[in-house]
Amino acid sequence: MRRIAHGIDRFSDISGKSVAWSALALVIIQFAIVVMRYVFGVSSIFVQESLLYLFATLYMLGAAYTLRHNGHVRVDIFYRGAKARWKAWVDLFGVLLLLLPMCFMVWSTGWGYVAASWAVHEGSRETSGIQAVYLLKTETLIFAAMVALQGVALGLHSLLVLIGRETPSTEQAPRL
Secondary structure, three states: OHHHHHHHHHHHHHHHHHHOHHHHHHHHHHHHHHHHHHOOOOOOHHHHHHHHHHHHHHHHHHHHHHHHOOOOOOOOOOOOOOOHHHHHHHHHHHHHHHHHHHHHHHHHHHHHHHHHHHHOOOOOOOOOOOOOHHHHHHHHHHHHHHHHHHHHHHHHHHHHHHOOOOOOOOOOOOOO
16 A cells, blocks of 8 residues: 555656646746737737646646645644544545545546547637647546545555554645
């Protein structure tokens, strides 16, 4: 169990750190858009749409990394001052009763939209836009799968804490 959980953690770390570079690309492209528009009087729908694609990639593919490092917002009513075993129970039930069903719902409801988009190679409504909306929609399924996978790792870590085979993590979200 521990090996599986740590393997999923490593995958989330690698994917999260990789996709974090899209934040830098977002800043550079936004700066370029402003310069192009207000200095040169030129605009590009393709470049503007690239911001949407990069932001979606950052958000969707970075969610599992954020979950791995406890970076998501929590309702701290029961969790903040609790002991490690109670936190492990809360995490385990949260994964089983909330996170995994939500991921399943996103996957199952999104599958038809993504399949239809791929069937017609859906593109931008603008002729000069990015003609790959089907790839953007696919990120919804990747998001659900990666968050569910990291949820399994969180559940396994919680279970290992409960049975006394792992010490609780005090890790906080790293600053990038």
